Structure formats: C-alpha cells, structure tokens
Amino acid sequence: MRLYAYLIYFFLYFPIAIIVFFSFNSGKHASDFQGFSLKWYPKLFDNPFLIDAFNTSLMVAFISAILASTFGTMAAIGLNNLKGKLRVFYDSLVYISVMIPGIVIGIATLIALVTLFGFLNPLLASIWPMGLGKAPTLNLGYVSLIGAHTLFTMSLSILIVRSRLNGMDRNLIEASNDLYGTPIKTFLKITLPQLFPAILSAFLLSFTFSFDDFIIAFFVAGSETTLPVYVFSSIRRGVTPEINAIATLILTFTILLLLASHLLMKYKNYNNKGVKK
Amino acid sequence: MLLLPLIVITIFSFGERAPAGGYIPSFTFDQYLNLSARFVAFKNTLTLAPIGTIIALIIGYPLAYYLVFKVADNKKNILLILIIIPFWTSILIRTYAWIFILGSKGIPNLLEYVGIENLRLINTPFAVLVGIVYSYLPLMVLPIYVSLEKLDKRLLEASSDLGASNFKNFINIIIPLSIPGIATGCMLVFILLMGEFLIPAFLGGGKVFFVGNALVDLFLQSRNWPFGSAVACSLVIIMLIIVSIYMKFINSKNNREEVSII
Numbered sequence: 001m002r003l004y005a006y007l008i009y010f011f012l013y014f015p016i017a018i019i020v021f022f023s024f025n026s027g028k029h030a031s032d033f034q035g036f037s038l039k040w041y042p043k044l045f046d047n048p049f050l051i052d053a054f055n056t057s058l059m060v061a062f063i064s065a066i067l068a069s070t071f072g073t074m075a076a077i078g079l080n081n082l083k084g085k086l087r088v089f090y091d092s093l094v095y096i097s098v099m100i101p102g103i104v105i106g107i108a109t110l111i112a113l114v115t116l117f118g119f120l121n122p123l124l125a126s127i128w129p130m131g132l133g134k135a136p137t138l139n140l141g142y143v144s145l146i147g148a149h150t151l152f153t154m155s156l157s158i159l160i161v162r163s164r165l166n167g168m169d170r171n172l173i174e175a176s177n178d179l180y181g182t183p184i185k186t187f188l189k190i191t192l193p194q195l196f197p198a199i200l201s202a203f204l205l206s207f208t209f210s211f212d213d214f215i216i217a218f219f220v221a222g223s224e225t226t227l228p229v230y231v232f233s234s235i236r237r238g239v240t241p242e243i244n245a246i247a248t249l250i251l252t253f254t255i256l257l258l259l260a261s262h263l264l265m266k267y268k269n270y271n272n273k274g275v276k277k
Numbered sequence: 278m279l280l281l282p283l284i285v286i287t288i289f290s291f292g293e294r295a296p297a298g299g300y301i302p303s304f305t306f307d308q309y310l311n312l313s314a315r316f317v318a319f320k321n322t323l324t325l326a327p328i329g330t331i332i333a334l335i336i337g338y339p340l341a342y343y344l345v346f347k348v349a350d351n352k353k354n355i356l357l358i359l360i361i362i363p364f365w366t367s368i369l370i371r372t373y374a375w376i377f378i379l380g381s382k383g384i385p386n387l388l389e390y391v392g393i394e395n396l397r398l399i400n401t402p403f404a405v406l407v408g409i410v411y412s413y414l415p416l417m418v419l420p421i422y423v424s425l426e427k428l429d430k431r432l433l434e435a436s437s438d439l440g441a442s443n444f445k446n447f448i449n450i451i452i453p454l455s456i457p458g459i460a461t462g463c464m465l466v467f468i469l470l471m472g473e474f475l476i477p478a479f480l481g482g483g484k485v486f487f488v489g490n491a492l493v494d495l496f497l498q499s500r501n502w503p504f505g506s507a508v509a510c511s512l513v514i515i516m517l518i519i520v521s522i523y524m525k526f527i528n529s530k531n532n533r534e535e536v537s538i539i
Contacts, residue, residue, distance in 0.1 A: 013359075019374050101473075104472055104513060108509075205365075212367040212369070228369050231370070239376060254367065262361075
C-alpha cells in the first residue's frame with residue numbers, strides 16, 4: 001500500500017523533475033544530457049518575444065486577479081445575504097461556470113466579443129467627432145484577455161471567500177451593530193479583516209490560474225501573446241532546452257504562489273479542505 | 278453575464294458561413310447535419326474520455342484510501358498538498374514533459390537496451406491516455422479523499438466488532454459511503470476531458486484528436502464559426518446528457534440525497 005502511494009507520487013513528480021533536470025543540460029539537443037550548465041537561463045532574457053509574452057501574462061494576471069478578487073468578494077457577501085430560490089439559482093450558476101471546460105469558455109468569449117466589437121466599432125466610428133482623427137477600433141487583445149480571465153476566476157474567488165464567510169463568527173458583527181457601529185464601519189473593522197486571508201488567497205489563486213491559462217488565452221488573445229501561448233507555439237516548433245528553462249522558471253513561480261496561498265488559507269484555523277479542488 | 282457566451286454560441290450554430298469566414302444570420306440545421314464530418318473527433322472523445330476517467334478512478338481510489346486510513350494525521354496535510362500542487366501548475370508544461378518521456382528519445386530509447394525495438398508510444402491513443410490519467414489524477418483523488426475523510430470511523434469499528442473481515446468492511450461500508458466522492462471525481466474528470474485540447478494536441482500528434490482539437494481547427498484555422506458553434510453545442514449537449522444519466526444512475530443506486538457536483 002505504502003509502496004503504491006510512493007509510486008503514484010513518483011508518477012506525479014517524475015515528469016516535472018525531468019524538465020527541471022534537462023533545463024540544466026549543456027547540450028543543444030533537449031533529450032541528450034551532456035553535462036551541467038546554466039547557460040540556457042541567461043539566454044532567455046535575450047529573447048524579446050519571450051520577455052514581451054512574460055510581461056503580457058504578468059499584467060493580465062495581475063489586473064484580472066485584482067478584479068476577480070474584488071468582485072468575487074462583493075459577490076460572495078451579496079450572495080450570502082440572499083435567501084431561498086434566488087440563492088440556489090446563483091449558486092448553481094457559479095458552479096456551472098467553474099465546471100464548463102475552458103475551451104467552451106474560450107470559444108464563447110471569442111464569439112461574444114467579436115460580435116460585440118462588430119456591433120460597436122461602426123457605432124463608435126459614426127459618433128466619433130470629426131476633429132479627433134480616426135476613430136479607435138476595439139480589438140481582441142489585453143482587454144478581452146483580462147475580461148475572460150476575470151469572468152472565469154471570479155467564480156473561483158466567490159467559492160473561496162464564501163467558505164471563509166460561512167466559517168466567520170456572526171456574533172462579532174452583531175456585537176458591533178449593538179455598539180452602534182455603522183454598517184460601513186462594521187464592514188471595514190470586522191468583516192474585512194476577517195475575510196482578508198481568503199481574499200488574498202483568492203487573489204493568488206486567480207493570479208496563478210490566469211498566469212498559467214493557455215486555452216482561454218489561445219482563443220481571445222488576438223495579436224497579443226501570453227507566456228503559455230508562447231510556450232505552446234515553441235513546443236509545436238520542437239523541443240529545445242530553452243523551453244525546459246522557461247518551464248522550470250514558470251513551475252518555480254507558480255509553486256511559490258500556491259504555497260503562499262495555501263498558507264493563507266490555513267491562517268487562523270481556517271481549514272476548509274473542500275475549496276481547493 | 279455568465280450565460281451570455283453560451284447563448285451566443287447557440288445562435289451562431291444555426292447560422293450560415295459567409296464566404297470570407299464570417300457569419301450570416303439565418304436559421305438552418307445545415308451545420309448540425311454536417312456534424313458527421315467530425316465523427317472521428319467525437320468517437321475519440323467519447324471512447325478515450327470514459328476510459329481515462331475509469332483508469333484515473335482505479336489508480337486514484339487506493340491512493341485516497343491510503344491517505345485517509347493509513348497515514349498519520351500530521352503527515353496527511355503535506356501529502357495532500359503534494360497532490361494539489363501538480364494540479365495547479367501549468368498543464369501545458371506537465372503535458373510537455375510527456376512528449377519528452379514518451380518520445381523516441383525517452384522510454385522507447387531505454388527499451389531498446391532490453392531488446393524491444395521500434396516501439397512507438399507517442400502519437401498513439403496510449404500516449405493520450407497516459408497524459409489524461411497523469412493530468413487528472415489529482416482531481417479524482419481529492420473528492421474521494423474528502424468523502425472518505427468524512428466517513429464515520431465508528432461504523433468500521435462496529436462492523437469489525439460484529440465479526441466482519443477487513444475485506445467485507447471495505448465492500449459493504451467504505452465503498453458505498455464513498456460513492457458521492459467517486460461520482461464527483463468521475464464527473465469532474467469526465468467533463469474536463471470532454472473539452473480537452475492540449476493532451477491530444479501534444480501526445481496524439483494529429484492522429485488521435487478530440488472534439489477540442491476540431492474546435493480549435495474550426496475557429497482559429499478554417500474560421501468556420503457557425504459549424505464550429507454547432508460542434509461546440511453538440512459537445513455541451515452530449516455532456517449534459519451523459520452527466521444527467523450518470524447522476525440519475527448514481528442517485529437511484531444509492532438512494533441518497535442529491536450528489537453534489539463539487
């Protein structure tokens with residue numbers, strides 16, 4: 001039994017280890033290990049496309065994570081006050097949007113946005129004042145990426161914040177109300193500090209998701225390239241040690257983020273295991 | 278907001294294709310009648326997704342069992358985190374690793390030393406299955422773990438006191454009580470597999486492709502959006518049908534309250 005478990009952990013981690021190992025390969029061929037070297041890492045920084053893709057990913061992940069955790073928190077608090085059928089309806093909506101395969105979300109967002117732009121662009125051109133030159137056209141790019149990621153990670157944030165909300169001590173809020181705290185003051189001094197670990201962890205998970213997401217970005221990125229899209233197209237061109245080095249860096253980065261968010265979730269005997277799925 | 282994209286897809290799927298690859302509004306079933314053109318993609322998805330789910334269950338269940346019943350409490354958390362981490366790290370990179378391992382320089386190369394030559398692993402259904410099981414194992418283990426963890430352990434003691442063997446305990450108590458977890462795990466894995474794109478793209482090499490690959494092709498390469506929407510719609514419909522049949526089956530067999538999906 002124990003051996004079996006170890007075998008599975010081996011199965012889970014072996015491929016990751018292989019990549020890290022081969023990123024230190026000094027040889028040109030990805031799968032012939034010829035000696036230890038760090039030379040692929042500095043090379044990454046000379047690749048302008050890669051740096052560009054990294055910056056895009058970082059920006060998109062940061063903005064969409066901020067939006068998702070903010071709106072997710074508001075939605076979670078709002079949903080918590082709902083009762084009855086309406087609540088069941090919204091709850092199932094949240095679950096459904098977490099469960100729909102990313103590819104369908106990607107396609108759907110693509111079509112929805114292109115239709116919307118097709119409608120808005122002529123409108124924009126017609127109302128654009130003459131003196132200001134050419135009217136701007138809306139296109140797929142940063143905004144659609146941020147929008148799609150925010151939509152998807154918001155549901156995730158709702159789930160995380162809500163489970164913290166459920167575990168919260170209601171008496172404190174009532175006590176604050178009894179002591180003539182205004183609703184805003186109660187929110188700022190009681191609710192928000194208690195929710196903070198969950199909000200931060202929602203932020204980190206949303207960030208990780210957005211940073212790692214390939215399939216949605218693949219559809220809605222338009223002419224922009226995010227890091228996973230860049231990695232995907234380079235893998236399509238062939239396996240190189242350079243990809244291994246990028247992959248190792250991404251892995252390290254995401255694992256650090258995950259550990260941070262996990263520690264936050266555990267903070268103050270907060271141990272709801274169900275959420276992290 | 279959340280439903281809007283799905284509605285748009287449905288509308289598109291009844292439309293016609295403009296010559297330049299755009300979309301002409303109309304109401305026709307042409308796109309649906311044309312579905313057989315992508316029959317292979319549906320067939321592959323509908324055979325490999327269930328097989329992958331079942332293999333993941335067979336491999337994942339004992340692990341969840343081990344974690345709940347055989348591991349000391351202080352070690353449990355760390356072992357769980359070790360399962361969660363791969364799930365949250367880039368699926369792109371994890372799948373890429375298998376190109377490496379299954380490719381001609383990987384396992385086939387090692388097997389040549391023992392005399393098995395010209396074994397081809399990558400770009401086969403087998404490779405796709407390995408990728409599937411590898412990627413979705415954590416998603417299978419976690420819900421089963423949660424349901425086993427919640428199981429009242431006094432039941433096992435009572436049953437043992439009454440003379441039941443460990444094996445009988447397992448069959449009569451542990452398995453029935455973990456069915457919600459099994460159902461959740463299978464559902465999650467299966468649903469995500471139906472829309473899988475990366476694993477067949479990397480490990481199936483154009484030979485073993487899923488509906489997801491057909492969708493990418495239709496939307497991004499041949500730009501036949503109405504047909505692509507019809508394919509996407511059919512995918513969602515097939516998924517819903519299978520999921521509801523499965524839920525009914527589980528619920529009727531189990532006679533319990535609704536099995537929640539997450």
